Amino acid sequence: MNTTAAVDVRGLRKSYDGTTAVGGIDLEIAHGEVFALLGPNGAGKTTTVEILEGYRKRDSGEVHVLGIDPGDADLRWRARIGIVLQNTGGHDDLSVEEVIRHFALYYPDARDPDEVIAAVGLDGKRDTRVRQLSGGQRRRLDVALGILGRPELLFLDEPTTGFDPEARREFWTLISALSDGGTTILLTTHYLDEAERLADRVGVIAAGDIVALDSPARLGGRERDLATVRWLHDGNPQERTTAEPTRLVTELAAEFDGEIPGLAIDRPTLEDTYLRLIGENT
């Protein structure tokens, strides 16, 4: 396969004991793109991502990641990718700083450990033993280890599970900075706001198939979705669903001769669209 994409997948299939987990998906991710893979529990996200990472064998299909088949990948290829798995453990008795300095030795061109510790917001915990970290802090350490080797391609499997809202915002800033620096990112998440904030494109996977693939703004034809306009008339709630909310609001403004009482305009959120797509495909 002749490919210039960072990730190129054609007809990928994987079954476990006769049960299909991934049913023949095609996927291309460009260099520098942030791509979010969404889907309900058991949809096949982790199976797909772990095949791309070289951790699981596929049954069939063609897969190239940074131009290499992950099934034949060597250490040089491994050094070009960064991985944050769903569950990692170990290194319990080492401090945060010790773990990061230790893993930095594995990479030919590791980031400065101090910069990485600061970037994931663990400065105050650098001397804390890993076993004494909270769940969210532990997850930050996982992210630190994933970015330590300056990966060209970063896999993030549900990276912000357990993060408090402030930590999630900080993480988003970090991912945006990595993306601005040219890192390609493949993210799985159950947080639709995270996908909307970070991803150039999202793919929705349901029962092992990709059922929608587009930018967050256009997913599932969202940009054509109708808007709901709400306002008050003599104190009574009014509501109209329309493809032309601007026209309706202009008419109402003329009618009220100015401010429209209680005006609100809603469109379906990415989560609404996602739930519709899942409902239609499971």
Ligand SMILES: Nc1ncnc2c1ncn2[C@@H]1O[C@H](COP(=O)(O)OP(=O)(O)OP(=O)(O)O)[C@@H](O)[C@H]1O
């Ligand atoms: N090692 C395994 N052995 C047998 N079946 C498996 C194995 N790993 C995954 N599966 C099955 O394959 C399907 C896809 O699982 P997968 O972990 O890829 O889903 P997921 O989309 O990542 O889900 P989640 O959002 O819960 O992480 C599920 O039905 C799961 O039970």
